[in-house]
Amino acid sequence: MARRKNNKNRTRKQAPPKxxxxxxxxxxxxxxxxxxVLILTTSYHFLSGDISLEFVKPLDSGYEFKLKNDTPSDDxxxxxxxxxxxxxxIVTTTRDVYATLDAHGHITLPGGNSSYVPASEFRxxxxxxxxxxxxxxxxxxxxxxxxxxxxxxxxxxxxFQTTPKHDLLAYLNSALNVIGLHSKExxxxxxxxxxxxxxxxxxxxxxxxxxxxxxxxxxxxxxxCSGQQL
Numbered sequence: 086m087a088r089r090k091n092n093k094n095r096t097r098k099q100a101p102p103k104x105x106x107x108x109x110x111x112x113x114x115x116x117x118x119x120x121x122v123l124i125l126t127t128s129y130h131f132l133s134g135d136i137s138l139e140f141v142k143p144l145d146s147g148y149e150f151k152l153k154n155d156t157p158s159d160d161x162x163x164x165x166x167x168x169x170x171x172x173x174x175i176v177t178t179t180r181d182v183y184a185t186l187d188a189h190g191h192i193t194l195p196g197g198n199s200s201y202v203p204a205s206e207f208r209x210x211x212x213x214x215x216x217x218x219x220x221x222x223x224x225x226x227x228x229x230x231x232x233x234x235x236x237x238x239x240x241x242x243x244x245f246q247t248t249p250k251h252d253l254l255a256y257l258n259s260a261l262n263v264i265g266l267h268s269k270e271x272x273x274x275x276x277x278x279x280x281x282x283x284x285x286x287x288x289x290x291x292x293x294x295x296x297x298x299x300x301x302x303x304x305x306x307x308x309x310c311s312g313q314q315l
Contacts, residue, residue, distance in 0.1 A: 143280035153220040165210035
């Protein structure tokens with residue numbers, strides 16, 4: 086008696102047309118509603134965390150800052166710049182210096198009345214690796230090339246840009262930058278008073294001083310807060 090051969094169907098099972106259509110419509114709705122972008126953005130931020138900058142303390146020559154990587158991936162610092170918006174700055178001499186007084190009453194300081202800001206040339210962090218879930222401390226040069234000269238108060242901006250070392254995260258980072266859902270560059274504005282850096286939203290030095298003096302008891306004791314140096 087002949088046995089019947091069972092021919093097994095080895096072809097892949099496909100979803101019925103109605104199910105396929107439903108999946109396609111759902112995907113189109115997700116894309117059209119912006120939900121896909123939101124999912125990608127949320128996933129990216131979950132993976133990438135945040136890169137933060139913190140002022141630590143003044144040094145004998147310069148300032149100590151900390152750049153912190155609260156992400157599970159290594160990052161690379163693409164750019165780190167210290168910017169000085171146009172402003173009038175009053176400086177104080179920290180020790181006695183001998184100045185020259187000419188016949189017209191003009192005072193000339195030792196070495197001339199013009200100087201440069203060493204901090205504006207800071208480039209040491211460019212290209213540096215910032216490991217995952219870690220921080221690096223570094224030194225920013227002084228705001229005056231003369232050790233005996235200190236600004237009473239000034240606005241300083243720090244702008245920096247980082248990118249993930251991992252190629253896939255770097256690509257996603259670039260994509261989010263293009264569509265405007267992720268800031269390409271982080272800019273923090275500081276008010277520097279008596280060698281201490283305080284984050285401020287004000288673009289006016291006078292307004293930044295007023296707010297800082299109102300909110301900070303330590304600064305409130307300084308002469309600049311009592312209006313003697315404004």
